[in-house]
Amino acid sequence: MNQFRWKQIGLICAFVAALWACGGSGSDTPTPTPPNPTDQASSDRKAMLTNIADNIIVPSYANFKTKFDAMVAKSDAFAAKPDKTTLTDLRQAWVDAYTEWQKVELFDVGPAEQYTLRNFFNIYPTDVAGVEAYIAAGTGSFDVPASYPKQGFPTLDYLINGLETTDDAIVARYATAADAAKRIAYLKRLTTQMNSQFTTVYTAWTTGGYRDTFINCTALNAGCSTGKLVNGFVLNYERYIRSGKFGIPSGAMANGTVAPDKVEAYYKKDLSLTLAKTAHQASIDFFNGKNVKTGQEGPSLKTYLNGIGAKDSQTGKSLVDIINAQFEVSNQKLAALKANLTDEVKTNNTAMVAVYTEMQKAVRMLKVDMTSAMSITITYTDNDGD
Known part of the structure; x- marks a missing residue:
């Protein structure tokens, strides 16, 4: 009787061992490790940052650069020959660039934040008295907070749209007025300042390495x-x-x-x-x-x-x-x-x-x-x- 019972126990143990061998985790089939939620979230952020950098920020800046460069060219043409034709051309280029600016102003991160790009492009209302004082003096810093409403798109608006009530009168302020040379010089200073500030930001994104810094800081x-x-x-x-x-x-x-x-x-x-x-x-x-x-x-x-x-x-x-x-x-x-x-x-x-x-x-x-x-x-x- 005891011998029979021991045989039963032996058979049961052998059966359990066989089940363990078939269902156990051998070295060739390791159990998958569950994903770490923290790692997954970081990966999701990197995908988001990469898409935003490559498909939104950089191409938006490139589009703005095209419009802005065209505006600078029209501004230079007006400065070289102030008349109603060149004024009309400058106005349209200004509209195009200002509208495109609205698509990049929100990227207040990285170089744009560091160099406070918005301050040099779109602080309004224009300080008209300050602009005229700068023109009269022929000097004035563009890098202090008090100067922000004396430059950028809003100041260009004043200079090409608000200076007088008629186009002929506006052209005369750049062609025949006593301070015409100073006014043209100020116009050139504005576009030069804007170009310098934007180029710094755009270059940082495109060739300066900030794009990689941006997508890797997750x-x-x-x-x-x-x-x-x-x-x-x-x-x-x-x-x-x-x-x-x-x-x-x-x-x-x-x-x-x-x-x-x-x-x-x-x-x-x-x-x-x-x-x-x-x-x-x-x-x-x-x-x-x-x-x-x-x-x-x-x-x-x-x-x-x-x-x-x-x-x-x-x-x-x-x-x-x-x-x-x-x-x-x-x-x-x-x-x-x-x-x-x-x-x-x-x-x-x-x-x-x-x-x-x-x-x-x-x-x-x-x-x-x-x-x-x-x-x-x-x-x-x-x-x-x-």
């Missing part, structure tokens, strides 16, 4: 690319689109005190809405990772937020869907405006305030909900209580 700390990129993007949307283009002129940020003279492109009044729409659409395209050349979407803030499952805390809906829906509401309010925003402030200011109000909703989503989901700290300060 951590989420404040000094790395994602944090800086998001801060620059949100800052531009909040301060320079929502506030600069609508909140300040409409009085929405000044207890209802309107300021039509603080509209962008104040002297070329029918351009202001085009600039605003272009800047707003550039922000939407950037958020969604739209390739500048093909129009196709790639890795972006949109795909990253979807990848981490970001939801609206109140509704549980996709945060990406809610942000894009709010962008569209703002677009609808923009579509209700007429081209001349100076006139809109004076005669239809409710519509201007409505744009500001809807953009403010998007600001909260970007500045609070998006950054919280991405574990990014907003490092700039604003005084409107967001």
Whole structure:
């Protein structure tokens, strides 16, 4: 009896050993190691940064360079021969370059942040008295904060559109006026300064190695690319689109005190809405990772937020869907405006305030909900209580 029982036990042990041998993990079939979520998130950020650098930022800068170089050439032609034909050509080139600028102003990261590119290109309203003082003196620094509203696209607007009420009178200020030579010299100083500042930034991205630095700094700390990129993007949307283009002129940020003279492109009044729409659409395209050349979407803030499952805390809906829906509401309010925003402030200011109000909703989503989901700290300060 005992011998039979031992045989049974032996058979059972042999059977279990055989099962273990068949199902065990041999050296030739190792068990896969689960992916590290931290490594995956870093990989997703690198894909996003690579797409943004190669398919959005660099080609956008290249497009702007083409328009800007054409404007400088037309400015030089006008300076060499001031007449109504060369003035008309310069004005159109200025419109083209200023419009294209709206598509790159949001890239306030890396070289553009380091060299404060925006300060030399688009601070308005123009300090007309300061410009005239610089022209009269024939000197004046362009590198101090007080000089920022004396240069860039807004000052060119004054010099080619707002100097006088007729084209003949404007041409005369450059051709026959006592200070004509000084005015032409100032025009050349402006375009030279802009060209120098932009070339520094563009070269850093294209041949200076910053592109590689940008895509390889994948951590989420404040000094790395994602944090800086998001801060620059949100800052531009909040301060320079929502506030600069609508909140300040409409009085929405000044207890209802309107300021039509603080509209962008104040002297070329029918351009202001085009600039605003272009800047707003550039922000939407950037958020969604739209390739500048093909129009196709790639890795972006949109795909990253979807990848981490970001939801609206109140509704549980996709945060990406809610942000894009709010962008569209703002677009609808923009579509209700007429081209001349100076006139809109004076005669239809409710519509201007409505744009500001809807953009403010998007600001909260970007500045609070998006950054919280991405574990990014907003490092700039604003005084409107967001």
